[in-house]
Amino acid sequence: MSAPRPPRSGSGPEPFLRPGRRLVVVLTVLALAVAGLTALGTAPARAAGSLTAAFSTSGSGSSWTGKFVVKNNGDAAVDNWSLEFDLPDGVGISGHTHGTAQVQGRHVTVTPAYYNARVPAGRDTEPYSYTFQGSGPMTAPTGCLINGEKCDGSPAVPPRAPTGLKVADTTARTVSLEWTPAVQGDFPVSSYEVLRGDTVVAAGATPRATVRDLTPATSYEFTVRAKDTRGNDGPASAPVTAKTVDPATDTVPPTAPRNLKAGEVTSSTVALTWDPATDDKRVAAYDVYRDGDLVESLPADTLATTVPGLTPATEYAFTVKARDAADNASPASAALKVTTKEAVGDGGHAKVGYFVQWGIYGRQYFVKDLDTSGAAAKLDVVNYAFANIDPKNLTCLNGVTKGTSQDPQDPNQGDGAGDAEADYGRAFSAAQSVDGVADDGWGKLRGNFNQLKKLKAKHPHLKVLVSLGGWTYSKYFSDVAKTDAARQKFVKSCIDMYIKGNLPAYNGAGGDGVAAGIFDGFDLDWEWPGSPDGHPGNHWSPEDKANNTALIAEFRRQLDALGDGHKLLSAFTPADPKKVDAGWDLKEIFKHMDFANVQGYDFHGSGSDNSWEPDRTGHQANLYPDAQSPYENDFSVDGAVQHYLDAGVSPRKLTVGFPFYGRGWQQVAEGGAKGEYQSANGAAPGQFQEEAGTRGYDNLVASLPNLTVHHDEQSVSTYGYTGAGGQWWSFDDTWSIGKKAEYIKSKGLLGAMIWEMSGDTANSSLFNALDRGLP
Structure with missing residues (x-):
């Protein structure tokens, strides 16, 4: 016989009715001058994303109205937009019209109403532009973004070049660098990239990095640049030169790290600690291994880490090796076996x-x-x-x-x-x-x-x-x-x-x-x-x-x-x-x-x-x-x-x-077996017309009051039969x-x-x- 029909992911009835677009939100800066009670407007240039947003005010005193007019400067309609801005100190807003706003602290994110989300080419959102009721000093918002671009349409100013680049450490195959954080431009600095020539050789979010897989006893020149949250690259720093260690100067490896222990264990992480190794010159790094594979290299002053990316309910074997500046590796520590926790169930069911x-x-x-x-x-x-x-x-x-x-x-x-x-x-x-x-x-x-x-x-x-x-x-x-x-x-x-x-x-x-x-x-x-x-x-x-x-x-x-x-x-x-x-x-x-x-x-x-x-x-x-x-x-x-x-x-x-739910047949012969494994004539009527042969349990027991329930002790299965020539349900x-x-x-x-x-x-x-x- 054929294999069982595969379920509809649990086989329930197929949906008889199954009922698009994204928009991107990021941060930038808009500088708008406010002149008393007069309207605050911009004369926006063509924005990279074709949309601009001009802010103006009306009213007087500490109760006033602010309005953003979104304009499409492009040649094609824009189907959706999102607006973000930051409130100046002392300014509060309420009474939002022609859009909804989420206010988190001083930051405001606006989504349009369904009727003004689409902006045709060359048109703006008037007379249905987003407005709010302002309180406090009548001061223009800052950090304005429209679909992630600056509201005034001007190009983004990238971060400045990092300064103070210096060599923090060298080993036979690594160079560690440090620098002074870059001054941001229009957007916050999100990361740094270390370059050798035009090639990115290291990257990270902090003002320090280690370049790996270098050749021993070799000189290298490096620069570093900042990248902002919008992906804009700043200029490179002044270069610095470093020379990797010659392994011939040191042939004695460190001792193995001792006392490797597990701290907090979750479904996806394991915290590890160990005692330091010793070396005739100095320990330069520790390498952490999971099931024999290198997962992390740490500086010598770090004797703890948390290994991420693990799978629940899985046993792992961890070891740690020490490495000196000449890249001599120690023997591995004693292996530590740890089983992660279940993702759900908390050890129960x-x-x-x-x-x-x-x-x-x-x-x-x-x-x-x-x-x-x-x-x-x-x-x-x-x-x-x-x-x-x-x-x-x-x-x-x-x-x-x-x-x-x-x-x-x-x-x-x-x-x-x-x-x-x-x-x-x-x-x-x-x-x-x-x-x-x-x-x-x-x-x-x-x-x-x-x-x-x-x-x-x-x-x-x-x-x-x-x-x-x-x-x-x-x-x-x-x-x-x-x-x-x-x-x-x-x-x-x-x-x-x-x-x-x-x-x-x-x-x-x-x-x-x-x-x-x-x-x-x-x-x-x-x-x-x-x-x-x-x-x-x-x-x-x-x-x-x-x-x-x-x-x-x-x-x-x-x-x-x-x-x-x-x-x-x-x-x-x-x-x-x-x-x-x-x-x-x-x-x-x-x-x-x-x-x-x-x-x-x-x-x-x-x-x-x-x-x-x-x-x-x-x-x-x-x-x-x-x-x-x-x-x-x-x-x-x-x-x-x-x-x-x-x-x-x-x-x-x-x-x-x-x-x-139950599976059922109709016109089932009794056969001396209460209908079990007997001949039938297709699916029994279902809970819904289009779902013959299927009934939810509640509907099954309620709709068939003459159903006699039987329990098969050997196979552990439940079935019900309405009698010879009737329905049989599992x-x-x-x-x-x-x-x-x-x-x-x-x-x-x-x-x-x-x-x-x-x-x-x-x-x-x-x-x-x-x-x-x-x-």
Whole structure:
């Protein structure tokens, strides 16, 4: 028999409605003179970004009005703009018109209203220019930026050249330099670059750097220049000459560092300390190694470091070597083995629950329900499903409202589909809101995203991931993973959209940074790499396995580069060992990934198209193989989990998937087996017309009062039968959930994943059973 139909990332129903642009905000300076009560205007030159902004005032005394007129000096319309400025001391503002403003201390960031965001070529925002009510001295703002460029249109003044460049230290292969910080121009200094000729040989944010990999006993000339936050380079400093040490002058290595210890250990970092080494001349540096690979070189006066970029629930071996000025390396210290903490679960058991974007429609399940049901207080992670891939640009897609077709065999079913309305466009009422406050219909952030933001504010422990792909949206994963350039482009677009929060414009919502802080990482739901068994029309190739690993590594690299704490990276992975082996390099992916949610359901079923297994019933989520099963491939939770463990995956990297829904058949023969593995005539009527064969657990037990529930003790599976010729359903209930929870604990697994939260009863009977089993 064929392998089980792959789930829609937990198999729930496909969305029947799935509903763009970025803007960039940075800082600069605008100098505007104020003359009493007269209007303060500028005569802006052509700006690099084509937009300028002129400020003026009206009124008198300590209560006055300020206005910024945005003008497009270019030859093409600009579809969006953002304004930033700093308030002078003693000035306050309120009463914002024709735009919304975020005021943080003295810094103000303005986004336009939906009706004045677009500025045609040669036109300005009048008569709908952004205004505010000022209080205090009538003084013009400073630091004005329009879309990141100076508001008066003049070229940016770069930083000045650093001064005082000197050689701080030399070894056989390094030169350490120090200098006096550069004076900034129009923008703050963000970094420095050390040059040898025209080549950048070192860079950093502080006024010191070490140039490495030099040739011993060789003279070099270096200069340094500053770079500002807008990427403008200042002039180079006066040069300095340094000569590296001749190794022939010293052949005695230092002693090995002693007493290497671990301090604070997190899911992604390990703090290390050690006692100093000794040398006949001097110790020049310490080299820190992780599993034999050099990760950091430190100056001799540094006897501690924190190693970042580690993977949760992973054992690492650390050593330290000392090096003298002649580049003689000491023996390694004694190895120190440290296991990082889990990313979620705090050493106990993690609970991950999917929230479906489209649940707000037919299911009438809102983010608020995660809170009122009590689930949010007990969940560790909410996976928001799903984000799509742009079929043309091969980037993360949002800002559209385009539903999927109703034909599950349509190879283009998910192309270009999305639901920005549900994500951040819909204004929820007070009754539907987490905090009881209705959405502002003109706000830049509304919909599910705003409710998730409120949910996190109420439950600070909760992490929220955006799930990319799923059954219907996995078509273009193979394309975005195919090359290094494609991977970098795709990952950057997803981070820009969901981590930095730069949402495309949609119906007055969206904008730069409006969704920042909502999502704590990504859940990758590629169904399935290296396999033709995904949705009809999915792109795939034998190279998917290697490319999948590279894509996961690219997500980890770019997420780590953001700083600001560890971002989570998980994946939904298959139960079928053949699909695992075809698309998932289990020895490599967990070097970059926090955990995997292993498919624990959809082992058997029949869908609305009757293309799966319409002729015979079967268990969809059994814990163990069923001795009575006539299917050639009798999949099970234990079989799936054991395949991962046999490959060396840490059990603390795995959660097991639980279905909060049932799979059903109709016209099922009794056969003396209560319908188990008996003949059938396709999928049973579903909860929704377009979802035959699927019902949420709550709907299942409520709509079929004559359903008799049975428990198979040997395979640990629950099923229900309405009688000969009736319906037969496979699902999880509190009994099977309790049994599976015991299994998770016995195997030392990380925890459980739920597809999906709306399927539970009003009193959360399934989730509470899981929580009792996995406290």
